[in-house]
């Protein structure tokens with residue numbers, strides 16, 4: 001076992017088919033900790049409105065977390081946008097689990113991190129939910145719609161070519177731009193509050209690096225990347241990836257993770 005001081009996980013999406021509950025169980029078993037932070041989108045209530053996929057492994061994840069809290073581990077649950085219904089109840093303790101809107105975690109070496117899910121910094125899900133849902137499939141649809149539109153313009157005798165898809169493309173920014181915007185706005189908020197860094201989730205892209213003078217740390221997800229942040233007993237944070245079988249999570253450098261192109265990112269956040 002690899003006992004650590006803290007474990008941070010986010011975007012587990014329990015209740016969906018995509019949730020990697022078995023892998024998460026393997027990781028939680030291998031990494032007992034004094035603190036466990038659930039950094040939002042742990043249960044996907046949005047998806048469960050359409051279809052509920054609740055497996056025995058997902059049940060065991062819940063039991064495992066409850067047991068950890070009962071046995072003296074400090075468990076903090078910060079609801080995200082997919083489990084936002086729980087935000088109404090922040091401040092209370094449920095089965096030994098503290099529900100918080102956000103909190104500050106102090107590492108063993110005295111650095112202070114804001115812990116929050118992060119959807120409040122996502123301009124897409126905040127203001128343009130339709131854009132988030134539209135994503136890349138929507139782009140194909142626009143291209144096809146444009147064929148009809150051109151025909152209509154010709155019939156109406158309007159000259160010149162105007163591309164609906166081109167217009168949309170200018171509005172829908174690339175996933176990379178989106179990540180960049182997100183990281184910078186989170187980092188700004190943290191700097192303004194005089195903290196050393198932020199530990200968040202939401203965009204399903206794990207990271208551990210410096211952004212504009214503060215530490216930007218993202219837990220990633222347990223839908224496809226199976227990543228988490230661990231704090232060692234000396235206060236050092238590490239980004240790890242769980243690859244199963246080996247019984248040990250692999251430390252990964254931020255460069256590897258942030259280089260991963262986030263294809264279909266918007267759909268995954270919104271779906």
Ligand SMILES: [Mn+2]
Pocket residue numbers: 040041080081082117119201202203269
């Ligand atoms: Mn989210």
